[in-house]
Amino acid sequence: MxxxxxxxxxxxxxxxxxxxxxxxxxxxxxxxxxxxxxxxxxxxxxxxxxxxxxxxxxxxxxxxxxxxxxxxxxxxxxxxxxxxxxxxxxxxxxxxxxxxxxxxxxxxxxxxxxxxxxxxxxxxxxxxxxxxxxxxxxxxxxxxxxxxxxxxxxxxxxxxxxxxxxxxxxxxxxxxxxxxxxxxxxxxxxxxxxxxxxxxxxxxxxxxxxxxxxxxxxxxxxxxxxxxxxxxxxxxxxxxxxxxxxxxxxxxxxxxxxxxxxxxxxxxxxxxxxxxxxxxxxxxxxxxxxxxxxxxxxxxxxxxxxxxxxxxxxxxxxxxxxKARTLPVRWALAETQEDSIVFSGFEAQRVWSPVTGGTRLRYNRDSVWTRAIPFDNRYVAVAESKVPSQWVLPQAWRRAQARLAANGVAMTQVPSDTVVLANVTTIESFRSAGKPYEGHHPLTVDSVASTVLPVQLYAGDWLIPSDQEAKRYLMEVLDPMAHDALLVWNFFDAALQRKEYYSGYVFEDTAEDMLDADPALRVRYKAAQSTHPEW
Missing domain, CATH: 3.40.630.10 (Zn peptidases)
Structure with a gap:
């Protein structure tokens, strides 16, 4: 030994x-x-x-x-x-x-x-x-x-x-x-x-x-x-x-x-x-x-x-x-920090460097100080989400399903095609990392919006109940605002890419008819133009 x-x-x-x-x-x-x-x-x-x-x-x-x-x-x-x-x-x-x-x-x-x-x-x-x-x-x-x-x-x-x-x-x-x-x-x-x-x-x-x-x-x-x-x-x-x-x-x-x-x-x-x-x-x-x-x-x-x-x-x-009906999914340092710890440290000195010709940091081990220093260790939840009764994971996202299965998440498959009303979260704005990090370009999600919409499910899609041991795990890998959600790690990037396009000059006549037929739409459009002059 x-x-x-x-x-x-x-x-x-x-x-x-x-x-x-x-x-x-x-x-x-x-x-x-x-x-x-x-x-x-x-x-x-x-x-x-x-x-x-x-x-x-x-x-x-x-x-x-x-x-x-x-x-x-x-x-x-x-x-x-x-x-x-x-x-x-x-x-x-x-x-x-x-x-x-x-x-x-x-x-x-x-x-x-x-x-x-x-x-x-x-x-x-x-x-x-x-x-x-x-x-x-x-x-x-x-x-x-x-x-x-x-x-x-x-x-x-x-x-x-x-x-x-x-x-x-x-x-x-x-x-x-x-x-x-x-x-x-x-x-x-x-x-x-x-x-x-x-x-x-x-x-x-x-x-x-x-x-x-x-x-x-x-x-x-x-x-x-x-x-x-x-x-x-x-x-x-x-x-x-x-x-x-x-x-x-x-x-x-x-x-x-x-x-x-x-x-x-x-x-x-x-x-x-x-x-x-x-x-x-x-x-x-x-x-x-x-x-x-x-x-x-x-x-x-x-x-x-x-x-x-x-x-x-x-x-x-x-x-x-x-028992939780809501759970935090994101935290940040609290603005007010009051904790401290007694800490012993070496005196930090800035001395001339013969290597760079500038100054360098050096710790003097012969000079030890002991005093209370701030210890900022209070965090607050900055995003808390309602726990759904269940999540829907379309079978197309098999890489995500494989991660859940590896963690022992209980899931059942939809037996036949059906349409359900579901709370749908839309990613309103996000940013992608410019450089690779651990094999990915992680996303930063800036804002989301949720609304209830009819959703088409197909036989074989996954239903994931929240009433299970994996509840907190599911909240922190499926909620888009969570620090390390699968969305953040690019598991759903294809859903964030536009797939259909149109020519503006062709749509111009259709847009004019729509505005003439709906005064309220015209008001909203004029308001939007003040925010987006390019429109």
Whole structure:
């Protein structure tokens, strides 16, 4: 274990899988399962660790085997999913997770053992394609390890932007595992970029206001403070992820709004308590591994005394969503921010640069300050939509239907052609990104309008009821105003393109007849001309 937590080396994908296989071979409480394929053609694994030994019949591949293992471990136990190496150049969690499992297997089995109250699933290396592109230098500012993987996957996608659009096979595997095991707590392990400061570990908690009125207070007032206190006692003081308001953190930091494209944002759609650990890139790799390990250990220790509360708050969240008639789909920073945190930082200096001949930023590590700084972490809903009784998805949009099906959405097909009255939302104005972003040109929807209209449905079109577990997920992928709606990710772009045209000189006579026959139309036309002189 010392080689995992004390050195400057992280396992390759092959080595990590071999270590997982060795753990599974050494103890029947551990099993390793292939749960899907990556874009590079190599499997993605899940390492399952429970209090109970596995029966030989469940030592197979697939998500069903994982579900059987967890069910045999006890439905009352908290289920934790840890995702590692989504960015393989940030492999602290790979080492920490392997070391954690080995530690647990060496502990005496009693009521105080972490596995007595929780069952854990570890993805050893999620971005298998990126992990297979070992190098020394793409993380140019980072202190170790000696070699590591690349951020992009085999298709050069950032997998931490892919949880809604699911362009990668990796995302297909993750969603199948996530929905199959239904984790109570989710942890995604990372390494930060950005400013310099004394802390080794920073943390992104699922944004509390976005999480909602049940999970939000639980995270803000109970769970995150408890983890902070525990990390402080362990000698790894932890602060929120340092997303600076200005160039340096002394001006304050902003709470990160992780929308559903991100792992923890996706997890919150299903009422899962999500955390992203961000170990500081400028600290030695061994320190980053040890602080990540400490976080996982303290999370397990806290869950040992709080498992019933976690289960209860998730149940309350499911009940809240089930009863909701409206749900927020978009958030923004509140104009008024009153929160602050006590923060220690290095003095930021602007000094002459012999490289550029101008000034450069440098942090003086010999000059440490400690004071309260603004922490802007209050968000408000800026778009809230009524939950429909059901959605209609024409079968022509099969790519969208495939994403919903992958997430376990309940749908039925229209048995025969029919016409229904439906609330139809029209996109009044939108903008497309000028440059590609993660394989798309995402849309910004500026305004929409809704009206009730007769809609032609065909046999085979999809009806999607809102009265189901996927209710919040559906609201945030089908509502056009949502941050990461499928519309935003270009799933319905063809519907936004004009297909029929006409010649103005031919239509002129028809327009004159229409205006003569309808004085009210003429008034509206004259008013419109004041706004559009070209008419």
């Amino acid at each position: 010392d080689s995992l937590t004390q050195g400057n080396v992280t396992p390759t994908w092959h080595q990590a899988v071999a270590m997982c296989q060795a753990l599974a071979a050494s103890d029947r409480r551990v099993t390793l399962h292939e749960v899907g394929m990556s874009d590079v053609g190599r499997p993605i694994h899940a390492l399952v660790v429970t209090e109970h030994q596995a029966a030989p019949s469940v030592r197979g591949s697939g998500v069903e085997a994982v579900k059987q293992r967890l069910a045999n471990g006890g439905l009352e136990k908290v289920r934790v999913l840890v995702n590692n190496a989504i960015h393989p150049g940030e492999p602290c969690g790979v080492n920490a997770s392997l070391a954690l499992v080995q530690t647990w297997l060496n502990m005496s089995a009693d009521d105080r053992h972490p596995l007595a109250t929780s069952s854990w699933v570890f993805i050893p290396q999620y971005n298998v394609g990126g992990a297979s592109r070992r190098n020394c230098c793409t993380r140019a500012n980072q202190d170790g390890p000696e070699s590591y993987g690349f951020r992009g996957n085999a298709a050069n996608l950032d997998l931490n932007r892919d949880f809604v659009k699911m362009d990668s096979r990796n995302a297909e595997a993750f969603v199948a595992l996530f929905r199959g095991m239904d984790p109570d707590v989710f942890v995604d392990t990372h390494t930060s970029n950005g400013a310099d400061y004394p802390y080794t570990m920073t943390l992104i908690t699922t944004q509390e206001d976005k999480a909602g009125p049940v999970l939000g207070p639980f995270l803000r007032e109970k769970m995150t403070p408890a983890l902070n206190e525990r990390m402080q006692a362990r000698g790894w003081p932890m602060v929120p992820y340092v997303y600076s308001k200005g160039q340096t953190p002394d001006q304050g930091i902003v709470g990160f709004l992780e929308t559903p494209r991100y792992s923890t944002g996706y997890a919150s759609l299903w009422g899962t308590l999500g955390f992203t650990t961000e170990a500081h890139m400028l600290k030695p790799f061994a320190d980053r591994v040890q602080s990540t390990l400490a976080f996982l250990e303290e999370l397990a220790s806290w869950l040992a005394i709080s498992a019933h509360e976690v289960k209860a708050v998730r149940l309350a969240e499911r009940q809240r969503v089930a």
